Amino acid sequence: MTAVTNPPDWRHDTVLPLPAEVVANAWAVDAACSGNPGPMEYQAIDLATGAQVFHFGPMHGTNNIGEFLAIVHALALMEQRGIRDRVIYSDSYNAILWVRKKQCKTKLERNAQTEGLYRIIQRAENWLRTHTVTVPIMQWETRKWGDIPADFGRK
Numbered sequence: 001m002t003a004v005t006n007p008p009d010w011r012h013d014t015v016l017p018l019p020a021e022v023v024a025n026a027w028a029v030d031a032a033c034s035g036n037p038g039p040m041e042y043q044a045i046d047l048a049t050g051a052q053v054f055h056f057g058p059m060h061g062t063n064n065i066g067e068f069l070a071i072v073h074a075l076a077l078m079e080q081r082g083i084r085d086r087v088i089y090s091d092s093y094n095a096i097l098w099v100r101k102k103q104c105k106t107k108l109e110r111n112a113q114t115e116g117l118y119r120i121i122q123r124a125e126n127w128l129r130t131h132t133v134t135v136p137i138m139q140w141e142t143r144k145w146g147d148i149p150a151d152f153g154r155k
Contacts, residue, residue: 026087031066032152042070067095072124091140102128
């Protein structure tokens with residue numbers, strides 16, 4: 001993946017305190033899950049405005065599934081809206097890897113309670129297989145920058 005530079009004009013309207021290395025013209029995604037598995041939800045926050053772009057859940061699942069679905073949801077929404085000049089940040093190494101491999105490698109048991117979520121996962125995997133991802137997906141460096149702005153704050 002190529003590095004994305006941060007043109008100065010991208011930062012002037014930023015309302016969130018962001019580290020200098022972070023591209024402000026971006027969406028940050030994150031998931032939260034109470035238990036593993038348990039009620040899972042995910043969201044995206046626009047780093048330039050601090051506004052919530054989308055929220056999904058809760059639905060019975062796992063945090064890793066939520067992180068994966070959040071990235072795919074952001075990619076699909078950006079494509080739908082014709083957004084090509086933004087970056088997606090995720091703090092989940094696994095989810096970024098799953099998106100690159102176009103497969104959610106969850107070990108969550110498939111049963112009546114999780115069937116709806118599995119249908120959403122299949123839709124996401126199909127979307128990844130049938131679309132070309134051009135938006136950079138970047139690792140949020142939590143140790144260096146603190147919690148990702150889309151964090152639910154429930155640690």
